[in-house]
Amino acid sequence: MKAAFPFAAIVGQDDMKLAMILTAIDPKLGGVLVFGDRGTGKSTAVRALAALLPPITALRGCPVNSERAEDVPDWAGQIDGTAETRPTPVVDLPLGVTEDRVTGALDIERALTRGEKAFQPGLLAQANRGYLYIDEVNLLEDHIVDLLLDVAQSGENLVEREGLSVRHPARFVLVGSGNPEEGELRPQLLDRFGLSVEVRSPTDVAQRIEVIRRRDAFETDAEAFLRKWRKKDAAIRDAVLAARGVLAKVAVRAPALKLCAELCMALGSDGLRGELTLYRAARALAAYEGATALKAQHIRRVAPMALAHRLRRDPLDDAGSTVRVQRVLEEMGA
Amino acid sequence: MTDGPWAHAVTALRLLSIDPSGLGGLWLRARAGPVRDAAFGLIPGLLGQPVKLHPAWDRDAFLGGLDLARTLTSHHECRNPGLLARDAAFLMPSGERLEPEKAAWIATALGRDGAAGTRRCLILGDESGAPDEAPPILLTEQLGLFVDLTDVALGDIDLSLARAGATRPLAEVALAPADIDEMVTVAARLGIDSLRAPLYALAAARAHAALAGRAVLAEDDKRAAVELVYTVRATQLPAEDAPADPPPPPEDRRENDNPADAGQGDLPQDLLVQAVALRMAELRIERAHAARRRGAGGDGAGAKVAATRRGSPKPSRPGRLDGRGRIDLIGTLRRAVPWQTLRGAGPGGMAVRILPSDIQIKRYEHHSDRVLVFVVDASGSTAMTRLAEAKGAVELFLSRAYARRDHVALIGFRGTGAEILLPPTRSLVQTKKHLAALPGGGGTPLAAGLVSAGDLARMSRRHGLSPSILVMTDGKANVALDGSADRAAARADGERAARAIRLDGIDLAIIDSGMRPNPYLKDLAGQIDADYVPLPRADAHGLSRVAGALLDD
Incomplete structure (x- = not known):
């Protein structure tokens, strides 16, 4: 497998990059949905995200990346048990994947050779404590979407089939990308994404030329290109790590929280999840920028990506949701 | 004959043979017939024996399984491993019948990043005449080349x-920064949003240079x-480059999207834009892009989703052999297999012993889309x-419909x-794009x-959808089917x-939007x-409500 295109080398697309960084700082944000034109580097950015994520500590041999021995599911049997660091898992959920592959199923080989009932973990087990990436998420088959929704809700994968009764933790961050022209996303699934960004092709020719130049340089000599960008990627990752460290220390005062609430009320976004996400995203941004307190400017910056996909859709309003969020921001003079 | 579509098709295949993964593939529009067969016949010689794909094959064939x-x-x-795992050229003869889901599998397999350096590419045959029937754009987007036969x-x-073969290795062909600028600018002037396009154009130009034995790109390479x-x-032609028969000016080309000024007086670029304009005129594809022009970036795919999604497989369930359900062989064996050691060898040395309780029946969920x-x-x-x-009602209705899988026309x-x-x-x-301007009177x-x-x-019903019709009129029918203004005939025809x-069993509702109910x-x-x-006072919300009621009956 070829190395991924460096994150820092992605030209423009600031919103998309910021959303990725924020979700890397605070995984509780609940993932990113990237929707937009074809050929804008959506998948490239998601694949580059892996490089930004700090490694996790997990017990060697644990199929669900557990950190503590008591979290290792009993069906995993005896495992080595020494702690090791491994990269944060970023698991690809391909379209056309079978349910077996997602949830895990009976281990056929062991059943055949030893006549044992054993569980073979699936993608959900692999993605525990990590990220689950779905490209063309709006084309995902319905029964897989249902399954993901269940698991995302409970944080636990429950398998009851073929005489197996198995459960294991499956807490993951969803990252999806797609093109709205292929169809809409189901609202329940939409709601599972913390942030959503719309990407467009750059309209500036100079920027487009730069995109192609970098891409060409990468394809001609990937190693040299990666070397060139390694430092910048590392700088972003260090900033992400630093931001994680100070995340809890960012002071959040009443006016900032009030602004979040007012904004959500003015937009009529459903439920409280919007407020929570807005607040978390703004806090992550403040931490990333090294601010000691959450300010209105942070909220303003992340409001479109935290709220745009939560608005009750008004099909008669031609303006995109992002525009509506901005309009309300302006009206409030925030 | 050294120019014309046939020569272009041959060139395209030769370019593919030099840089298959860099170009992604060839979208070959051609009717089934000897010409297309001749083009397909060239593939083994140039690209090696292709792996044939068919739109009707199921998941296991494409992606593999147990x-x-x-x-x-x-x-x-x-x-x-499934056919898509092979390192070979793929040939899909009737791509217009491909469902978006399967197209997405193939697009993923062709590899956004991972396929570099392999022999993977796709030759997608397309027998459709109209742009509405074109193969899913999410796949054609990933095929660098297009030829119409x-x-x-x-x-x-x-x-x-x-x-076959290049006279100079591809690696020896160098791209100058100016080449990159030129290709990107030309793409921008033609209103091409996707950034994949310039990448493909550059790859094609390099392969073309390699064919000709050049180490740097010549005008000829770029033009091809x-x-x-x-x-x-x-999606647009800059006005100054319009051919003799100018196409209608693009309706909403964004100012900064059209850097015509930047390229003014730049001769080679103008020539390239003209070359494309000429080809578009030759192939008469301006019309094909009328729809795209309206909303820079895509057609067809939305309508393709409208194609059936019938029978998504559900997990099998234990069942009995009653001659109706289909047995899920793998599921059945899966249930039987763990118990084999316990059950012992079957009668007459049978390898697997299956009891009636193991039988699994396949289940399909048939959501006939409405x-x-x-x-x-x-x-x-x-x-x-x-x-x-x-229009408002259609959009309102759609915004509720996505959860219920309803289509609207x-x-x-x-x-x-x-x-x-x-x-x-x-x-x-798609709806917003299509309904931007409506004629009336x-x-x-x-x-x-x-x-x-x-x-x-x-x-629609033939495509597996269940249709309902909602008519909104004031009922003053005055034009008959033959176009004559004969009120009586018009009414009779209407009836x-x-x-x-x-009679075809299609639900029909008539909304009388006249000020006074019309007895007719x-x-x-x-x-x-x-x-x-x-x-x-038929307003959008009222209409949408009636539509909902009609469907929920």
Whole structure:
């Protein structure tokens, strides 16, 4: 497998990059949905995200990346048990994947050779404590979407089939990308994404030329290109790590929280999840920028990506949701 | 003959043979016939024996799955890797029949990043004539080259053009920064948004140079590249480059999207843009892009989603052999296999012992998607408000429909005929694009509208959708099917058309939008057992409600 295109080398697309960084700082944000034109580097950015994520500590041999021995599911049997660091898992959920592959199923080989009932973990087990990436998420088959929704809700994968009764933790961050022209996303699934960004092709020719130049340089000599960008990627990752460290220390005062609430009320976004996400995203941004307190400017910056996909859709309003969020921001003079 | 579509097809295949993964593939529009077969016949010589794919094959064939026979004999789990895992050129002869889901599998397999350096590429045959029927754009987007063989005669075929191999290794062909600038600028001037296009054009130009034995790109290479890559993707032609017969000016080209000023007086670029314009004229694909031009970036895919999604497989369930259900062989064996050691050897040394309780029956969930055809009276003075409300209703309806898998179509009738304003779609984005401008005014050919709606409904049904029709009119039908302004004939035709719809078992509701209920409409509805709803101030919300009620019956 070829190395991924460096994150820092992605030209423009600031919103998309910021959303990725924020979700890397605070995984509780609940993932990113990237929707937009074809050929804008959506998948490239998601694949580059892996490089930004700090490694996790997990017990060697644990199929669900557990950190503590008591979290290792009993069906995993005896495992080595020494702690090791491994990269944060970023698991690809391909379209056309079978349910077996997602949830895990009976281990056929062991059943055949030893006549044992054993569980073979699936993608959900692999993605525990990590990220689950779905490209063309709006084309995902319905029964897989249902399954993901269940698991995302409970944080636990429950398998009851073929005489197996198995459960294991499956807490993951969803990252999806797609093109709205292929169809809409189901609202329940939409709601599972913390942030959503719309990407467009750059309209500036100079920027487009730069995109192609970098891409060409990468394809001609990937190693040299990666070397060139390694430092910048590392700088972003260090900033992400630093931001994680100070995340809890960012002071959040009443006016900032009030602004979040007012904004959500003015937009009529459903439920409280919007407020929570807005607040978390703004806090992550403040931490990333090294601010000691959450300010209105942070909220303003992340409001479109935290709220745009939560608005009750008004099909008669031609303006995109992002525009509506901005309009309300302006009206409030925030 | 060294130029023309056939030569282009040969060039395209030769370029693919040099840089298959860099170019992604070839979208070959051609009717089934000897010309297409001749083109496909060149593939083995240039790209190696291709792996054939068929749109009807199922998941396991494309993506692989458990190989039961080998698993059982070897006592190890053996997986069949699926055709898409092969490192070879793929050939899909009738791509227009491909469903978006399968197209996405193939697109993923062709590899956004991972396929570099492999021999993977796709030759996608496309027998569709109309752009609405084109293969899913999410796949064609990933195929660098496009050739149209529709107008090629058998006599034009010259097999001697095809020779494999480059005269210079691809790696030796260098790109100058100016080449990159030029290709990107030309793409921008042609209104091509996707950034994949310039990458493909550059790859094509390099391969073309390698073919000719050059180490740097010549004008010839760039021209061949833009012709093969940009022709089908162009959404606009800069006015100053318009060919003799200028296409209509693009409707909403964004200012900064059109850096014509930057390229003014830059001769090579102008030549490249002209080359593409000429090819578009030759292939008569301006029309194909009328739809795209409206909304820079895509057609077809939304309508393709409208194609069936019938029978998504559900997990198998234990069941009995009653001759109706299909046995899920793998599921059954899976249930049986763990118990084999316990059950012991079967009678007569049978390898697997299966008990009735192991039998698993396949289940499919058949969500027949519904399609609601709005038929709107676009005649007379109130046409504009009525159309606007209908448009609003369609969009409102769609915004609720996505969760329920409903499709919407819109037909307008006015003057002497009816017109499909929005083909069945589920995509709100597509709808907004199509409905941006609606025509109105003229007589009231109710019958023509009903006939058109009936045809559309029957066609949708053949595609596995269940149709319903909603007519909105004030009922003052005054134009007969033959276009004559004969009120009596118009009414009779209308009745016949409505009856034909009901005879086919298609639900029909008539919304009377006149200020006073029209007895003719009420009678008509009564006679054919259709719903009749007087809605004098038919607004978007009211309409959408009626539509919802019609479907929920």
